[in-house]
Amino acid sequence: MSASPSLNRTLLSHVALTTPDVEGMAAFYNRHMGLQQVVDLGSPHHAFLGYGQGHHALELIEGPVGLHHIAFEVGDEGGHEALADRQRARGINVRELGDEAGTLEVADPDGNLVRLHGPISRSGEHTADPGRRPLRIQHATFSTHNMEPMVEFYVGLGFRVSDRMGEVFTWLRSTVDHHSIAIVKGPTSSGLDHYSWDLAEWEDFKSWSDRLTDNGVQIQWGPGRHGPGGNLFLFFDDPDGNHIELSAEMERFFDDRADYQPRVWEPGATTVNLWGGQVPSWRAV
Structure with a gap:
């Protein structure tokens, strides 16, 4: 397998899920995981959930149940643009989303969408009681x-x-x-x-x-190691x-x-x- 420079500082920033019930899913994640809406689009069809401040960690988009995309904050030298250039050199199609963050998108061999972007605010991470809300x-x-x-x-x-x-x-x-x-x-x-x-x-x-x-949520597996x-x-x-x-x-x-x-x-x-x-x-x- 060919290798390119290792990503030592590239953090998962969010996961985006499609769901037929955005409001119901948002309520579930709020009640059971303490996630709050961090961007208000004024729409029941799209929600951005996070920790009350900083970047969102979960995006919900109306549609059939599934994965829409995952996203990474690229922290290595040259940032997400340099990483995208390396993918183009490998023959990978890179899509420019045209948003303010300059987000780029690639698809893996199975068609899963992976978004790459620059620095984000992580001020909401590690700030709340971890017994009631995940850290990141x-x-x-x-x-x-x-x-x-x-x-x-x-x-x-x-x-x-x-x-x-x-x-x-x-x-x-x-x-x-x-x-x-x-x-x-x-x-x-x-x-x-x-x-x-x-x-x-x-x-x-x-x-x-x-x-x-x-809260009536069944544990499916674990605790374990x-x-x-x-x-x-x-x-x-x-x-x-x-x-x-x-x-x-x-x-x-x-x-x-x-x-x-x-x-x-x-x-x-x-x-x-x-x-x-x-x-x-x-x-x-």
Whole structure:
């Protein structure tokens, strides 16, 4: 696989979902996750949710249930324009959205849309009680039938492979965190397997587990600890059936100080959860 310069400071900025009920979904994320509308379009068909200040972390767009796009704040030298130029050199089509931020958009081999933009305000992150609101959006995981073309695409974007689980799962990083993108072989190709929000520590999981249960939201998987990444996790679903992960204590990589080689894990239930227990039907291992 060809590689371009590694993205050491490229953070996931938001995930955009399509939903037939924007208002209902916004109410769910407000009640159960503490997310607030940060841009008021005065429309029931489109919502931008965040932490009350700074950039939005979740965008809701009216339409059939699915993923619209994910977006990254490109912090490396040359910014998102230089990254886009490297993609054009690879023969990747780059679309200019024409907004004030100069956002650019590419599509991966499965057709998932990835938006690239410059600096944003993250003033809302790390400012609220993490027992009632996540700290930040952390990573997105795609389902695919075609693992290697997807991995090659994201390596070409500058991501580095952190871990693999046989031919079933690949985790890729664009910051010091173990992964910003993951790719899993699943029942569908071109779509979101799950997406994740960051919590601070183990203590937060107890608060979240109690509050979700008290609010009538069923915990689907966890608490547990992943092998790859070593992070604590908890899963539940939103009203559209999107799998939401809460995560904490993810492993970190310091590529400017060490040379890391991707590890290969044995496929199995105790790889995706070191603590064991039943794996949900939608998570193939």
